[in-house]
Amino acid sequence: MTPPQAPIRIAVVNDYEMVVAGVAAMLSPFSDRVAVVEIDAGLPVITDVDVILYDTFGQVQGDGVDLEDLVRGGGAKVVIYSWNVQPELVERTLAKGARGYVSKAYTAEQVVAAVEAVSRGEVVQPTPPESVGPERGVWPGQEFGLSAREAEVIALITQGLSNQEIADRSYLSINSVKTYVRTAYRKIHVTRRSQAVAWGMTHGLSPDRMRAVDPAS
Structure with missing residues (x-):
């Protein structure tokens, strides 16, 4: 009998407490698949995690993200979570070392599936805009x-x-x-x-x- 697989350990990062808390709440129904073990606003990740989910609200976008500073020498893979999914920006961001780029129009289950794929070693890009719905999550204002x-x-x-x-x-x-x-x-x-x-x-x-x-x- 195959033992149950442990949930993927995630840190959610952004500079706004409401934003990171909202992302964590969005993912909470899928705790058997992903475990949000740390949320950070304006502080570096200190926990050993599998994936860092970087929300770009009010932040540097895409290829401007300092991936080395996010990972800080650890083995975590970085997934960018953004409403800005311009193909050239996505391409440059992945070329810099991000392992996934997901749209804020994704459902929570689509985000979880993308994180799982990145954890397996795949590189994830956003699907065409017409296949996803309106922006999701929580933001100030x-x-x-x-x-x-x-x-x-x-x-x-x-x-x-x-x-x-x-x-x-x-x-x-x-x-x-x-x-x-x-x-x-x-x-x-x-x-x-x-x-x-x-x-x-x-x-x-x-x-x-x-x-x-x-x-x-």
Whole structure:
């Protein structure tokens, strides 16, 4: 009789506590297949894990991610979890050493399946956009009607980035960034950048520093 396989050990990484907690909650129904043993916001992974799931909300995207800093000499494989699935960005990111790149439009089961494939030694790329649904997960500002991308733009404004810097980091056109800024401002009832920064700082859009480690790990 084949012994049951232990769940794949995962660390979820992002600079926002709400985001990492949301990803962990999304994966929790699949604890027999993946075990989230550490979640980190703004801190390095300290637990010996099989896979690091890096959420790009408010962070450096794709090929700009410092994979060596994430892994810190360990043997964990890195999976990028992002709404930005431009083929050229995915290709460059995988070429730098990431083992998987999954869309935030994936269902939780699709994310788990991708993590399992990476753990087996496969390289995973996102499926075509038409085969997946709307963005999932939890992000700051969601309760005020901000979409994931609008919230990310406000997060980057709160971090002090200009529209051009946001465009460069997010691989968006400057016109797309301006559109997200305009629609986000309407939803949060601000008209100036200084107001948006103040709003972001009081509504969870400033980077956090926290770590939660499963004591059983």
